[in-house]
Amino acid sequence: MTEAQPLAPPGIFKAYDIRGLYGSEMDETTAHAVGRAFARVLGRLRDKQPSELRVGLGRDMRLTAPLMAAELRDGLIFEGATVLDAGMVATEMLYHLVGSRELDGGAMVTASHNPKAYTGVKLVREGALALSGDAGIGDIQREIEAGLGHAPGGGSFEEVDVWGEYRAHALTFIDPTKIGPMKVVVDGGNGMAGPMVGPILRKLDLDLKEMYFEPNGEFPDHEPNPLLEENRQLIVERVRSTGADLGIAWDGDADRCFFIDGEGEFCDGDFICALLARSALAANPGAMILYDPRSSRAVPDLIAAEEGRSELSRVGHAFFKARMREEGAVFGGEVSGHYYFRDFWNADSGTIPALLMLELLSTEGRSLAELMAGFRSRYFISGEINSEVADPEAKLEEIVERFGGGAEIGRLDGISVDFPEWHFNVRPSNTEPLLRLNLESLVSRADMEAKRDEVLGLIRA
DSSP: OOTTSOSSOGGGBOSSSEEEEBTTTBOHHHHHHHHHHHHHHHHHHHTSOGGGOEEEEEEOSOTTHHHHHHHHHHHHHHTTOEEEEEEEOOHHHHHHHHHHTTOSEEEEEOOTTSOTTEEEEEEEEGGGOBOBTTTBHHHHHHHHHTOOOOOOOOOEEEEOOOHHHHHHHHHTTSOGGGOOOEEEEEEOTTTTHHHHHHHHHTTSSEEEEEESOSOOTTOSSSOSOTTSHHHHHHHHHHHHHHTOSEEEEEOTTSSOEEEEETTSOBOOHHHHHHHHHHHHHHHSTTOEEEEOTTSOTHHHHHHHHTTOEEEEOOSSHHHHHHHHHHHTOSEEEOTTSOEEEGGGTTEEOSHHHHHHHHHHHHHHSSOHHHHHHHHHTTOEEOOOEEEEOSOHHHHHHHHHHHHOTTSEEEOSSSEEEEOSSEEEEEEEOSSSSEEEEEEEESSOHHHHHHHHHHHHHHHTO
16 A cells, blocks of 8 residues: 555445455555454454454455465464464355354455455454444454554464365255256356365266366456356356356355356346245245345245245345344345355355255256246346435435335335335445345336336436
């Protein structure tokens, strides 16, 4: 960072992590400060002295990650903590380390799906429960801004290997003998998915077509964000050209996976959530499932049909993980591709959904394209549409005033407006002056498009 830049600019402290451009917003000095502040905040959360803490550490494949992780580790050690350093791993492997070894917390050096210029840190406390802007991350910001002062020292670190135990745990979610034969295209996006899930998939009865499974922080082929259409064009083309049954793509730190059906069509996250909910209820009859306010009614409808129970959670992994614990939910899913599992420390995983989907398709008797067609013919969704708005809160109240009559209004996360045959959610961005719209009609695609345009007209007026 330049001399004019503060040690940790306020803009890097996000709702769910600490993240910014390497060099201009964050560098190794920031990482060191975050490590020191995290030890102090975690000590208070755990009612322990920093010298009593055991903290997990991981990093992804980004070019800056080794130096960032080393400085964050030193910051923890300077405060007296013991660090279990797992080296280069996927984010969910850090969650597994923290959960399985009952550590006090953990730090993952990653910028997830962001372009290569970014760096960042995801932080969790015991049980892999995420720190958020509401709980923990703001405390770290204030600790740094107040000045860190003297470091007592006395900490230590040891290197640990979690690869084998992580893969063994992931396989407990399925019966591997039920999977296959299928032709599957897999796109690791030069992120952590290749080394994380590749060795598992290669042992199954699959005809694998691997793309970009070697970690490479330059991201030479495409950015590691499959939610953007341009980043999944290559896997779509490969699925179609090879006649594959499906495709699976992961984001950079591999804690999210996305599916392409055998016709090369992207599978919306809420429809995937519905299928995974059915799988969870087959193993846990009557269980609680969480979903987010942006979701298609396909999710609660399917859960009810399978005699399960469902509740809403605020969007964001910190909120979902806490709500999973509160409700005793067996599974939770977000439109954005985050899927949470009770038996995986209530954390999100990119491996487990892929394995469960392969098992489901192997035993279902219907292809993913056929299953998606069943949803697409009944539930007509807009996808997320962003609009720049000068005063998001005022605009939300305008929406309530316009559409509140005769509708059920929810305020769990932004504004949810529910009519019998259509509904929508509008929520503000955590970091930008944007409103995000998700709308669904149960009548027709034309009806969805008309309602979408009507709501967008108000938002953008």
